[in-house]
Amino acid sequence: MSTATELAAGLLWLATVAMMIVKAPHSVMTFYRVQAFADALLTALMAVRDHLPMLWVFVGLAVAVRIIIIPEIVSRGLNTPRDYSAKAPLGMGALVLYALLLTAGGMLVGRIGPDPILLGLIFAAMFVTFVHLSARYEVWSMLWALLSLDTVVDAGLSVFAQTMPEGTALVIYAMSLSLAIVLAFVAQRVQHLKKSLDVRELEELTG
Amino acid sequence: MMSPLWIIPSSMGLFALATWTFPPRAFSWIRRLGILALLIALAGQVANLWQGTDPLASWYFVTVAVFSIFALWYSGPYIDREAEQHHWSPSRVKLYYVLLFVFLGSLIALALWTNLLWLWIAMEIATLSSVVLAAVPDTSAAVEAAWKYVMVTETGAMFALFGTVLALSAVRSPLFAWHQAPLHVILSTQRQHWALVGAYMALVGYGAKAGLAPFHTWLPDAHSEAPAPISALLSGLKLAGALVIVYRLFRILSLALPAVYLQDALILLGLFSLVIAAGFLAFQRDLKRLWAYSSIEHIGIISLGVGFGGIALIGAALHIWTHAASKTLLFHNAGTVRLLYHSSDVRQGASSILYRTPWTGALLALGSAAIVGLPPFAPFWSEWLVLAGGFHQPADRVFALIAAALVIIIFVAIARRVPDWLFAPGRMGVGPKRGTIKEPMALVLPSAVLACIVVVGGLALPILAHPLWSQLVGELGTVHL
Numbered sequence: 001m002s003t004a005t006e007l008a009a010g011l012l013w014l015a016t017v018a019m020m021i022v023k024a025p026h027s028v029m030t031f032y033r034v035q036a037f038a039d040a041l042l043t044a045l046m047a048v049r050d051h052l053p054m055l056w057v058f059v060g061l062a063v064a065v066r067i068i069i070i071p072e073i074v075s076r077g078l079n080t081p082r083d084y085s086a087k088a089p090l091g092m093g094a095l096v097l098y099a100l101l102l103t104a105g106g107m108l109v110g111r112i113g114p115d116p117i118l119l120g121l122i123f124a125a126m127f128v129t130f131v132h133l134s135a136r137y138e139v140w141s142m143l144w145a146l147l148s149l150d151t152v153v154d155a156g157l158s159v160f161a162q163t164m165p166e167g168t169a170l171v172i173y174a175m176s177l178s179l180a181i182v183l184a185f186v187a188q189r190v191q192h193l194k195k196s197l198d199v200r201e202l203e204e205l206t207g
Numbered sequence: 208m209m210s211p212l213w214i215i216p217s218s219m220g221l222f223a224l225a226t227w228t229f230p231p232r233a234f235s236w237i238r239r240l241g242i243l244a245l246l247i248a249l250a251g252q253v254a255n256l257w258q259g260t261d262p263l264a265s266w267y268f269v270t271v272a273v274f275s276i277f278a279l280w281y282s283g284p285y286i287d288r289e290a291e292q293h294h295w296s297p298s299r300v301k302l303y304y305v306l307l308f309v310f311l312g313s314l315i316a317l318a319l320w321t322n323l324l325w326l327w328i329a330m331e332i333a334t335l336s337s338v339v340l341a342a343v344p345d346t347s348a349a350v351e352a353a354w355k356y357v358m359v360t361e362t363g364a365m366f367a368l369f370g371t372v373l374a375l376s377a378v379r380s381p382l383f384a385w386h387q388a389p390l391h392v393i394l395s396t397q398r399q400h401w402a403l404v405g406a407y408m409a410l411v412g413y414g415a416k417a418g419l420a421p422f423h424t425w426l427p428d429a430h431s432e433a434p435a436p437i438s439a440l441l442s443g444l445k446l447a448g449a450l451v452i453v454y455r456l457f458r459i460l461s462l463a464l465p466a467v468y469l470q471d472a473l474i475l476l477g478l479f480s481l482v483i484a485a486g487f488l489a490f491q492r493d494l495k496r497l498w499a500y501s502s503i504e505h506i507g508i509i510s511l512g513v514g515f516g517g518i519a520l521i522g523a524a525l526h527i528w529t530h531a532a533s534k535t536l537l538f539h540n541a542g543t544v545r546l547l548y549h550s551s552d553v554r555q556g557a558s559s560i561l562y563r564t565p566w567t568g569a570l571l572a573l574g575s576a577a578i579v580g581l582p583p584f585a586p587f588w589s590e591w592l593v594l595a596g597g598f599h600q601p602a603d604r605v606f607a608l609i610a611a612a613l614v615i616i617i618f619v620a621i622a623r624r625v626p627d628w629l630f631a632p633g634r635m636g637v638g639p640k641r642g643t644i645k646e647p648m649a650l651v652l653p654s655a656v657l658a659c660i661v662v663v664g665g666l667a668l669p670i671l672a673h674p675l676w677s678q679l680v681g682e683l684g685t686v687h688l
Contacts, residue, residue: 112377112401126369133362142358153365160372168324172368175331179361182335186342186357189350 002115005045009121012038012155016125017099019148020132021092028144029071032151036066039151043158054166055158058173065177066151073184074143102127115159122159125152143187150180211257212319215248216329219312226304231297234304238279241308245272245279260321262678263524267451268318269672270528271444273660274535275311277653278436281539282307284649285435288546293344303343303434310336310440317448323371323459326452327364330416333445334360341433352428359425360416367412371456374405378463394463403468406460410453410472417449419476419510420483423503427487430499431551435542438495442502442538443531447509451527454513457688466688473514474606480507481613489620494541494551494571494628497621498534501578504617505530505586511610512593515603516687519596521680522589525668529585530578532664536657537574543567543650544628559631563643566651568629570658575625577661579618585664590614 015035019028040062047055103124110120129149133142154176161169222241226234249272251257252265259265282304290300313336316329334357342353375381379395415422430438457469484504491497505526512523541551547564548557561568577584594614597607668676 109401109404112373112398139354146358146361149362149365153369156369157372160376163372163376164324168322168328171328172324175328175335178335179331179357179364182338183357183361186338186350186353189342189345190354193345193347193350 006117008042009118013121013125016128021095033067035151039155046158050162122156216312216316218244219308223305223308242276242279245276262682266679270531271314271318274531281653282436306336306340314444340437341429349432352432356425356429363412363415366408370405370408374402377402396463413449413453417446417506420480427496427499431495439535439538443534446506447527450509461688470514473510477507477510485613485616492553498537515596517596519593520683522592526589529589532661533577539654540570547644553627561629564646566646570654579621
């Protein structure tokens with residue numbers, strides 16, 4: 001069972017790194033769905049391992065909201081013609097190295113818990129999303145970065161779910177999904193009013 | 208757990224549901240019922256029918272309930288005029304009131320709950336409802352402000368949640384404990400470094416929610432673009448709520464960690480917030496932005512108070528009340544200015560306020576005098592307690608001295624800037640060219656009552672709320688995290 005959970009966490013980490021590096025409009029949505037699938041898979045495995053039936057609700061919510069609803073909202077109103085991926089081999093290589101460095105840091109932090117590899121992969125994914133959030137300032141890119149962070153934190157929560165009461169964990173998970181929905185809607189309003197999601201075309205958002 | 212801890216926040220949820228269900232003509236009655244419910248809750252506390260989990264919870268609840276009543280009162284005339292001026296549809300007005308009740312319920316929960324996971328949930332409900340409330344005007348600037356708000360604070364939310372779980376797990380504190388730290392639990396000190404990492408993550412997360420510098424970037428936009436009653440609730444209540452959560456978390460962790468690391472982080476962020484406020488206040492031309500930057504200053508002062516501990520912590524608790532009173536007055540006043548002058552920017556005609564709208568101008572002058580910490584207004588006493596607490600600790604004297612210098616710089620910045628709104632440019636003795644504007648009493652009256660609270664609040668509150676104040680002093684006076 002532990003190998004299966006580690007594989008699910010590995011998939012989550014891989015999708016998170018891919019979202020940071022390959023920031024093209026279609027691929028990022030695909031990777032977000034892969035990440036959500038990994039989150040749902042990990043949660044399902046946790047439900048079986050820890051005998052927590054409540055976690056199946058998380059699985060259902062993750063599939064419904066992250067795999068279906070969020071991409072639907074985004075694809076309807078949030079379109080960007082731009083490809084924000086790293087283009088040059090040097091840039092791509094630097095990003096990969098950066099991701100590996102963050103992963104090493106995450107694995108180190110993961111030694112805190114009883115499942116060092118599982119927790120390490122989740123911490124690593126989290127560190128990658130932190131950098132993803134800070135590296136670029138485009139509305140579109142930041143939206144995906146925060147959605148990615150939101151998914152990773154949810155995956156982390158399902159690992160810690162046995163330490164908290166079921167009701168509390170469920171409400172926290174629901175809040176996290178509400179955030180994803182509000183975020184997607186506000187970004188959609190930005191595009192509707194500003195006719196763009198690129199920070200270089202939005203005067204104020206340049207900060 | 209069917210106690211006021213749940214009943215009072217849930218009642219606001221019921222009012223939100225009622226607003227959603229009934230037609231717009233019923234809104235004013237629902238508002239009045241909401242005010243009545245809050246008055247009953249306050250009366251129940253005064254009559255000792257119920258109390259918060261601890262004196263801090265009771266104290267913060269009083270603050271939240273009183274200024275929520277003013278938010279509901281002022282929202283009526285304010286939203287009526289705003290909807291008329293900017294052609295809001297009935298559904299948008301409905302959305303405003305539904306979310307206002309949700310926001311108030313979450314603020315009450317922030318005050319009453321003490322479990323750190325449920326506090327995170329309450330903070331999230333407050334954030335998500337206020338993000339949409341900030342975007343309700345649906346202007347380009349409002350939606351952009353909402354975007355910045357949701358991005359920065361929700362990144363903070365993720366940090367806060369993970370940091371809290373990490374820190375509490377590292378010291379083996381039960382996450383499900385409703386009370387702060389059950390006496391029978393002995394916290395582990397084996398993984399102090401991870402507890403510290405978690406504590407700092409939580410501080411960064413809740414610091415972003417509180418608008419502490421350098422995580423404050425969302426605050427000036429959100430406060431200036433949101434409808435005035437929401438700006439007042441954000442500034443006066445929600446920001447302080449985030450620091451109350453930090454205090455509760457750090458209070459537990461200080462049982463297993465060297466408290467000096469936690470205190471120093473709070474002092475550092477508090478001082479940096481004062482620096483940012485001092486640097487930006489002098490250049491503000493929009494009244495709401497001016498008060499937004501002032502909020503960064505005051506949240507910095509509260510952070511310093513929590514960091515210094517002891518007398519300063521009592522000062523921080525008092526400052527939560529005094530800042531909320533003054534800032535509610537000032538944001539409501541700025542909302543009135545925006546409605547009457549169609550802008551709160553001095554470059555777009557919001558000047559000569561004292562001459563053209565004497566009530567609004569007088570309230571602006573009074574509120575400004577209070578917020579800069581002039582005696583005998585309430586904020587003077589709380590700021591004095593915070594700084595005195597800092598000077599009382601030999602190790603913190605340098606920080607207290609820097610803070611005092613920054614408070615003086617901020618005083619000068621506001622004192623130089625506010626006359627731009629109050630008076631007209633030109634020679635002395637020559638009146639402004641533009642005539643007076645009729646001030647609707649419905650807009651002025653809530654602010655006038657608030658002004659009375661600001662005037663008597665500083666000295667009279669500890670006397671009026673004597674038993675609660677005594678308990679608070681008893682609980683906080685000896686705490687150094």
